[in-house]
Amino acid sequence: MERPGFSELTDTVRTHETPEGIRLQLRMAGPVVRACAWAIDALIRIVLYGLIGAMFSFFGGVGTAVMLILFFLLEWFYPVAFEVTSGATPGKKAMGLVVIHDNGTPISFAASFARNLLRAADFLPFLYAAGLLSMLMNRDFKRLGDLAAGTLVVYKELPIERHPIPEVDPVRPPLELNVDEQRELIRFAERSEQLTTDRQMELASQLSSITATDPGSGVRRIWAFANWLTRGRQ
């Protein structure tokens, strides 16, 4: 992020700078996960087609009319309705994806409509071959519809749980640490709860030169450093 270069080229994280000068980070969704989302949606739609077809075939001309109108809506507006109201179709939601404008804002009706109209072209000549080709040819995995509408399909951020740093008496680290090193110590302390005791000790033993020699107390020692770094002397 701070260091452009290799990670910028290979990573699927894109940044967008807001008017406030903040760089938002967006994680692009690739073809495979989007194909899965599409398959789920396709399944839902097939079931709906079946249900509608079965229900309205008994109501004569009016039934046929309602059926065909619903088919029309299902074909063109199924994704639009979901994307505009909640940002993602049920399939995308299941895969943890969401559609947004390429400036990071929620998708508008016009953009959603445009990207879904162009599905007709993306589908050509069979099963989204044109869309796949387009996705592989640009950095943001945009199919033709996304190109025209200026939209992105990104991973929805999962809610994060914050684990508090285990409370022990703060101890000043024995040597001057730079900010990245400080951050690593804090990160280790925060993650400790999710690690097994063995793994904690294994990781802590890497730092045996600045902690105690005994791995068990090494873990506590790092917690103490982290406490000192986040809270200071008390």
Next chain:
Amino acid sequence: MKQELFEQRHQSLWNELTEQLDTLEKSRFRRQELPANLPELYRQTCNHYALARGRRYSPNLVEQLHRLVLRGHQQLYTRRGGWIWRLISFIAADFPQALRRQINYFLVALVLFLLPGVLLGVFCYLDQNLIYSVISDGEVSNMAEMYRPDNARTGRTLERSDESDFAMFGFYIYNNIGIGFRTFAMGILAGVGTVFTLIYNGVVIGAVAGYLTGLGYVSTFWSFVSGHSSLELTAIVICGASGLMLGRAVIAPGPYSRLDAIRLQAKQALPLVMGGGLMLLAAAFIEAFWSANSLPNEVKYLFGIALWILMICYFVFAGRSKEERRHGS
């Protein structure tokens, strides 16, 4: 400043912002007043996020603030509610304005549609066998059956009941609007798909009209199509124009990169497709519930001509801004 102190000092502000965002995210459609201090809270949180990153606070805290900033950005820079009003202003002004701006594309699409239509119309009128080179034998006899002067309900091959009006309404929506939308979408294939659709529709419609006129089914065929002809034919050409705009961006992006050109053109073309879709919806309504009625032909012709005039006036005059007027005179 140590991280813990930083968190203690600003936690209440972040909580307030989180609460506001929670309520705002619940519904995008209700028109809600943005809380007066939302922008301020948001900008302060942006500041905190930048500080937290700069000071290398714990990655978890930075991530938490990043989420908050992302959500705030999404809520602050989005358009909320008022979609009924936007739809009305789209029909009253935006759509005809968009068409006037893109009149060149419209004219090209018109030529692509009209020229083959008129040519094939004349040829099929003169040579009754030519129609078989355009559409299949079955379709020809279907057409002839539909418009036979002794057919009680013109334009229908289904069982001749009122119920079939409804069924046809559904069919026209499903089929015609779908074709209109596809005409736009295929434009991204360098315009080839759109040009093909326009010419193909021109050929078929012209050929059928010429053939049926040649057979002498004038009173049934022309009285049937007169009602919805204005909206339907114009909508096909408008959808074609929108597709041509996309195609133009692919072939000749001008001063932009190809991707930017596609995005810009799509944005400008979108009102045309949406308007075209609405016109086809209205046309489907007329075609299903009016065109097959048994009123005297004079009434039907008059209705058709009136709609043509109204529609042309709509596109010429609706939503004229002062600027446009000054420019025009």
